[in-house]
Amino acid sequence: MPDTNRTTAPLPASDDIPAEAVGPLLRGLDVLRRLTDAGGRLSLGDLVRSTGLARSTVDRITQTLARMGHLRLDGRDAALTPRLMELGNAYLASIRLPDLLGPHAERLADALDESVSLAVPDRDGIRFVHQSTRRRAMSLSFRIGDLLPAERTAPGALFAADWDAAAWAHWRERRAADPQGLGFHAVPPLTDAQDTPDEAHFADRTHRAGDQGWALDDQLIEPGLVALALPVSGPDGRPVCAVSVVSHTSRHSAASLRKAMLPRLLTAVTGMERALREAPATEPVKSATALASWTTASKQELGAGFVESLARGLTVLTAFGEGRSALTLTGVAEACGLARATARRALITFEHLGYVEARAGLFRPTPQVLGLGFPPLSRLTLPQFAEPHLAALAQQVHDSTSLSVLTGTEIQYTARVATSRVMNVNITVGTRFPAYATSMGRVLLADLPEGERAERLAGSKPQALTRHTVTSVEDLGALLERVREERFAMTDGELEEGLRSVAVPVRDRSGRSVAAVNVAMHSSRRTAAQCRSEVLPALRATAARIEEDLAAAGRFTRTAAC
Numbered sequence: 001m002p003d004t005n006r007t008t009a010p011l012p013a014s015d016d017i018p019a020e021a022v023g024p025l026l027r028g029l030d031v032l033r034r035l036t037d038a039g040g041r042l043s044l045g046d047l048v049r050s051t052g053l054a055r056s057t058v059d060r061i062t063q064t065l066a067r068m069g070h071l072r073l074d075g076r077d078a079a080l081t082p083r084l085m086e087l088g089n090a091y092l093a094s095i096r097l098p099d100l101l102g103p104h105a106e107r108l109a110d111a112l113d114e115s116v117s118l119a120v121p122d123r124d125g126i127r128f129v130h131q132s133t134r135r136r137a138m139s140l141s142f143r144i145g146d147l148l149p150a151e152r153t154a155p156g157a158l159f160a161a162d163w164d165a166a167a168w169a170h171w172r173e174r175r176a177a178d179p180q181g182l183g184f185h186a187v188p189p190l191t192d193a194q195d196t197p198d199e200a201h202f203a204d205r206t207h208r209a210g211d212q213g214w215a216l217d218d219q220l221i222e223p224g225l226v227a228l229a230l231p232v233s234g235p236d237g238r239p240v241c242a243v244s245v246v247s248h249t250s251r252h253s254a255a256s257l258r259k260a261m262l263p264r265l266l267t268a269v270t271g272m273e274r275a276l277r278e279a280p281a282t283e284p285v286k287s288a289t290a291l292a293s294w295t296t297a298s299k300q301e302l303g304a305g306f307v308e309s310l311a312r313g314l315t316v317l318t319a320f321g322e323g324r325s326a327l328t329l330t331g332v333a334e335a336c337g338l339a340r341a342t343a344r345r346a347l348i349t350f351e352h353l354g355y356v357e358a359r360a361g362l363f364r365p366t367p368q369v370l371g372l373g374f375p376p377l378s379r380l381t382l383p384q385f386a387e388p389h390l391a392a393l394a395q396q397v398h399d400s401t402s403l404s405v406l407t408g409t410e411i412q413y414t415a416r417v418a419t420s421r422v423m424n425v426n427i428t429v430g431t432r433f434p435a436y437a438t439s440m441g442r443v444l445l446a447d448l449p450e451g452e453r454a455e456r457l458a459g460s461k462p463q464a465l466t467r468h469t470v471t472s473v474e475d476l477g478a479l480l481e482r483v484r485e486e487r488f489a490m491t492d493g494e495l496e497e498g499l500r501s502v503a504v505p506v507r508d509r510s511g512r513s514v515a516a517v518n519v520a521m522h523s524s525r526r527t528a529a530q531c532r533s534e535v536l537p538a539l540r541a542t543a544a545r546i547e548e549d550l551a552a553a554g555r556f557t558r559t560a561a562c
């Protein structure tokens with residue numbers, strides 16, 4: 001649902017825009033920002049209204065972004081897709097903080113049994129780059145990419161200790177323009193009745209934070225939420241981020257949080273700073289996405305509506321990554337396979353909007369890049385982003401498709417798109433079946449390490465569910481070996497008479513099977529050979545699309561399997 005109370009700051013007045021900025025890129029970024037702020041989905045009509053762009057322009061922009069895989073057109077709606085996270089991933093890989101400090105934050109959260117986060121300064125706000133969340137019913141938890149006003153957080157007081165007069169002036173201007181903080185979508189707006197932290201209060205917290213080396217948030221965001229933050233310094237001694245431990249007044253007051261957690265947080269910071277000092281220099285990793293698929297497609301294939309300057313411009317952000325945190329213009333152009341003049345105009349556009357910083361001939365992405373999709377997309381689960389791919393497959397093959405995970409000796413359906421054919425009406429999300437008798441179960445069992453596979457088969461105590469069910473553990477073991485080699489499974493009437501199902505695995509970045517997708521049909525609809533030639537290729541293509549989404553979403557976030 002679009003949040004109509006909230007605002008996305010308008011684009012700068014046109015006389016502020018540099019003459020060389022790329023218009024379609026400015027407009028495309030505006031569309032992505034508005035979709036992000038609305039929670040990842042908006043109708044095209046709402047996009048027209050909120051951007052003030054012509055309908056035909058919104059159509060061309062959304063079609064281009066859809067062709068790039070950054071959004072999906074879903075009836076009258078545009079919805080962001082996990083592939084968009086490749087932009088934020090490029091930023092997060094370039095700063096290396098999640099890779100180097102994330103495991104430390106995770107261990108700290110385990111040890112303290114409280115949520116731990118990493119945040120970086122983002123102008124007069126703070127932006128989260130990592131969350132080790134311990135889910136608790138009582139308080140809201142933030143997402144990677146969420147932007148919070150500095151004055152209402154613990155890390156903000158630490159970062160403001162380094163602000164110069166211009167930064168304070170910018171902060172005052174923002175507060176005057178948006179007193180309720182409506183531009184910060186992740187935090188509850190300040191109400192008139194609420195005691196808005198005034199400048200003296202924030203300045204005082206900032207001075208104390210600078211002196212003490214830690215800062216507290218005593219329910220500045222919402223009643224009950226308390227946090228303690230410490231700065232983490234890089235090898236040059238300057239703070240690169242803040243680590244926070246977050247709790248609730250049902251467990252800790254701000255003062256007791258400090259008393260209980262400060263010593264352990266100090267030790268953790270020492271470990272984090274060592275990790276940053278001792279991190280080996282990285283070899284530049286070639287970006288997998290730099291030469292995006294559309295660059296090799298012909299104009300005809302892309303269609304008249306494809307806005308090439310928008311596509312080229314966005315690709316520039318993927319030039320950055322591990323070992324490529326700061327690049328020259330030539331470096332950017334080479335990484336993306338773009339002409340220097342094209343890369344330069346895109347960089348001017350990004351710099352103007354604050355997505356890229358230019359210093360001494362080097363360009364770097366800023367945390368603002370996470371504002372292009374990360375907050376809503378980082379919480380999507382595997383079934384949520386599999387569903388549109390399943391729907392497309394169901395439409396293509398005219399049969400039901402599902403996604404399942406393995407739990408013990410059973411599979412559990414986590415997403416399903418059923419066709420209108422009257423079969424299996426009783427299968428819904430949550431349904432469980434014995435793994436040995438289903439195609440999805442077999443691909444998941446087949447991918448287990450040998451010992452575990454044998455153990456689960458034995459633990460299944462196979463029974464004949466129909467007269468076709470294979471029940472011998474030995475025969476099933478041989479079947480699974482074949483499934484493992486062929487990377488698909490087919491069953492016919494073993495779970496239910498007359499039901500044929502074909503399944504393939506869905507693998508994560510490490511190659512581990514995390515789920516299976518299938519197509520199920522009446523046995524009379526296709527022969528086994530037809531299933532192989534007609535259904536299997538489409539099924540494999542669907543699994544590959546889900547895997548691409550999973551790879552993009554799982555790079556820096558933990559994607560839940562259900």
Ligand code: PHB
Pocket residue numbers: 116117118141142152153154155217221226227228229244246
């Ligand atoms: C959080 O990580 O959720 C967090 C951190 C610092 C705050 C508030 C919340 O001040």
